[in-house]
Amino acid sequence: MLNAIALATKSSLRASPHHAKSFFSYSTRSPARNKVLSLESMNEAVKNVEYAVRGELALKAESLRVDLAQKKPLPFERVIGCNIGNPQQLYQKPITFFRQVVSLCENPDLLVPKNREVLLQLYPKDAIVRAEMLLRDVISVGAYSHSKGVPSIRRNVAKFIEKRDGVPANPEHIFLTQGASSGVQTILQVITKNQHTGIMIPIPQYPLYSATLSLFNATPVPYYLDESNQWALNMDDMEASVKEARSKGTDVRALCIINPGNPTGQCLSEENIRQVIDFCHRERIILLADEVYQTNIYQPGRKPFHSFKKILHQMGEEYKDVELVSFHSISKGMIGECGRRGGYFEMVGIDEDVVDQIYKLVSANLCPNVQGQILVDLMTNPPQKGDESYPQYQEEIGAIYESLKRRAVKLANCFNGMEGVTCNEAEGAMYVFPKITLPQKAIEAAKKAGKEPDNYYCLEMLDATGVCVVNGSGFGQAPNTWHLRSTFLPEEHLFDEFCGKLEKFHAQFLAKYKD
């Protein structure tokens, strides 16, 4: 089973559409020497890194955008990027109060007394007060901060966590990061001792994890999510997986879990969370909880979000030595500030000497970008009831939330309505991960073209509709199944048209390759 993990193939980035002749091309007069830095001589691990979210399909979509800009005739008017959770690229509006605060932090000249009267015509008072408070703490957004992140912001993150979970949080164990991705890589780098280090990853998973394990030459130890049970955990499979890996000499020491799931969109039940914590406690495994979609919860009654930290605390004294790192980000939720690269991780039960080593490691990169840190502050400490900007903030958050919820349902229904396609609902996050039954003729055509069948389907979809998704092999899937991941982020007023394109394409694909 483990050998059958269909992760993104190495072919995904082979042909770069952006090849341009080097301006310093070899003279034809003298024989060219080999390059010092070549595919053969370079770091092998880098060659093994695959990140399908920006792989072959994304590169193809790029070149189609260029074609459209050059007015080439194509069967669609625009390329719709559903390969990546990038809400503001698809015109989701940022949160007004947040952008007001950060724009004031950018330009402190606006805050001088002589500008106040004019400023108040453009900015609410509470945004001004917040910016002044932040600037007192950071001095300037252009100055390096503390390497763990601005202390007052870490204190606010601690308060946010305490309020969410009812459990104390230590600001010295909270590190701000350039997006959650950066934090995940830092932690995995510290944990990976050598190529025998085993890190458990869910299948399907967000390929930052598999890419990072390739880069650090660690051993992935997969555990399968159960598609027939709404992508729930299968504890038997998890137990078997670690047993098998350890019997082969793999030093399994950490488990990555994504809740809500990416690409799968499930919200883990409280029972599943307890089971995982108990498993990690029994098996001496560090728990790495990717919780970046914790506010993208579409069935809060039936499937609310529970942080791993909160449940761990509730499980009491016996579990006190569990080692947990939780990750959060400003990229997702309803705020979607991906391009800003901000987030944090919180360490619980991690050895203090190791915390110091991590602090030392991140200090060599000085600090995460300060505006990203400020967005973390705003995300975790938004306008409160009674604040001037609160009604607008609530309204904006609510509108985006309701819209995401509607689109989540629409897209799952759209796929479920297609012949040979089943799609679990998205209880959370920003994606659906439908299973597509491909006709045998299509599978053969794919083989002939040297492509994985799901990749082949997605490439044909892109060519026919301009919609760019990511093939399931980019995330991992059960053997002999084919999936794709699509976001549900296209603008709501164009969503029916978007679903229509997918339906039409699927019908045409089946007709073309019917047995």
Next chain:
Amino acid sequence: MLNAIALATKSSLRASPHHAKSFFSYSTRSPARNKVLSLESMNEAVKNVEYAVRGELALKAESLRVDLAQKKPLPFERVIGCNIGNPQQLYQKPITFFRQVVSLCENPDLLVPKNREVLLQLYPKDAIVRAEMLLRDVISVGAYSHSKGVPSIRRNVAKFIEKRDGVPANPEHIFLTQGASSGVQTILQVITKNQHTGIMIPIPQYPLYSATLSLFNATPVPYYLDESNQWALNMDDMEASVKEARSKGTDVRALCIINPGNPTGQCLSEENIRQVIDFCHRERIILLADEVYQTNIYQPGRKPFHSFKKILHQMGEEYKDVELVSFHSISKGMIGECGRRGGYFEMVGIDEDVVDQIYKLVSANLCPNVQGQILVDLMTNPPQKGDESYPQYQEEIGAIYESLKRRAVKLANCFNGMEGVTCNEAEGAMYVFPKITLPQKAIEAAKKAGKEPDNYYCLEMLDATGVCVVNGSGFGQAPNTWHLRSTFLPEEHLFDEFCGKLEKFHAQFLAKYKD
């Protein structure tokens, strides 16, 4: 000679003043199990990473700041951070036009027609036009961009390079990065095949390089700069260094060079640059040119800046296959936007398949933060003659430049005036690196305290004056010499007082430890 490299000791970060008891401390009722993640089990390479710029002295300075805030009696009123090139933390003003543009990019609501009349009371028209242009390209600063960086910004960087060097630049070979540090680490990661990979680094060097080599377990191959010759290169030493390393089986494949130098502040002569290029060409070595201080040039008549790319191009056909990566940043120059994390690298003569691999690698981290990219655009494409904001821009840049130049001279003179201290002038960058002759009694006291002598001197300086510098062992120095690195960034109106503190302390130190 190679064994005597006095890089920062492992003790630099041992005692963290921020140790706080874990809230999940072990129960005293049951015996504690060992942590899964401990100093013993973690990634060894991380433990070998040292970054003295934010090491023991910086941590001590932090705790003294806390003491001052708690009104503890100390012999000084404020801590002056001269350990790090962080101009805006010491109140250097950001460039007005830049901050106007980025604040508009943050808050597109400001740009709607109904706000225009009010907006024009706060912003010049050209800043508005620039922001609108940038937003057309990025859509939102909250959206992930192209993983190499926004294409139009890369085109502007290419134009900047062409204008500076008179040589064409290919935007597809320009990658925007989160500060130059991030780019340096990416390139070194790709180049490092295994522990036998040798990377030449200057001694003294900026410890990002040594830290990164430790992290990737590559072999540092040092070459000494010549203090007696204004920190010029010593080509004989360079040749001998690579010969010796290769004879021991080290696969020397790249050379890092910092121009202007950090910590040493020299601007390489054109002759030195040609010699290095020729050396790399002959010895089949990839040239990595850190040029982040290229606008901090204080003797432009005698020692102007020459980019490695320009000189390489001038050297003609024979050198066409040299592999060069040049790094630049928004953190330095006169703009000092450190906390924003922006920069780029340009690859020349690098194998196209390797370029694709690097593109694939950086795509797993999505993109550098977009506002940092926008600052790169502004830095390389600032207001031009005839633009409304040009006079103010020129005036601000000029004022900061002249002030840096004055302070560079003042601080070098200050150290040169001290007994037993010599200090090469800072031809460029932001630092001086004086050599301190320490009395034997001081060296013995240091040994007794378990400290390197230069670290001991710097700790005593911090305790007596509140001035935080970095000891020379953090950068590397010739055996049995002691140095320190100090920035000359303290505000000009306080500079004489600052120099006075250093002079007074030095005299007291000599008196205390005189033989």
